[in-house]
C-alpha cells in the first residue's frame with residue numbers, strides 16, 4: 001500500500017470516528033445559503049475576535065447599511081463606529097471599503113452572485129485575487145455559500161490534522177492543498193464541521209484533552225502526552241455546541 005493510500009484510509013477512519021462521536025453534520029437545505037459577499041464581510045469581521053463580538057458587529061453593520069451601495073458610499077469612520085464591538089475596527093472598516101471597491105470594479109456591482117456559474121477552481125482563483133482574501137475564506141464561500149464540496153482549513157483544522165499525522169505541513173494553505181486529495185468530496189462538509197467543534201472542545205491549541213480522545217490510538221502526538229486507556233470514552237456529544245454561530249446567522 002502506498003503512503004498516499006494509507007493516508008486516505010486513515011483520513012476515512014478519522015472521519016468515521018468523529019461522525020460516530022459527534023454525529024454527521026448535514027447542510028441545512030431549508031435555510032437560504034449565505035450570500036457570498038455577506039460571507040466575505042462576515043469572515044473579515046470574525047478575524048481576531050470571538051463569535052459573539054463579530055456577530056454583534058455584523059448585525060450593527062447590516063442595520064446601519066441595508067445595502068452595499070450605502071456601505072460603500074459611507075465614510076470609513078462611520079463603518080468603523082458600526083463595527084467597533086468586533087475589535088480592530090479601523091483596519092476592518094478600511095478593508096471592507098477596499099473589498100467593496102474591488103468587487104464593484106471586477107463584477108460591475110456589489111454582488112458575487114456571478115460566482116454561482118463558475119467552477120470551484122475559478123471561484124478560488126477569483127476570490128483569492130481580491131486583496132485580503134485567502135484560501136481559507138475562499139474555500140468557506142465554496143462550502144457554505146455555494147454548496148460545493150470544499151474543505152476549508154483554518155488554524156483548528158491545520159493543528160489537528162498535523163497532530164494526527166494526516167499531513168506534515170507548515171501552514172494552513174499548504175494543509176489545504178494536501179487535504180484536498182485525502183478527503184472524499186462528499187465528506188468535506190461533515191469533516192470540516194466536526195473538526196472545528198472537535199478543535200474547540202477536545203483537541204485544543206493549548207492543553208488538548210488527549211485522555212478522553214477517541215482518536216488517540218491513531219495519534220502519536222496524543223500518545224506521547226498520555227498513556228492509552230482503552231476504556232476511556234469521548235463524551236462531548238452533549239457538550240456546549242457553539243460552532244458557526246456567525247455563519248449560521250449570516
Ligand code: SF4
Nearest residue numbers: 203210213216219222
Ligand atoms: S489524541 Fe490529543 S492531540 Fe491527538 S487528536 Fe486527540 S486530542 Fe488531539
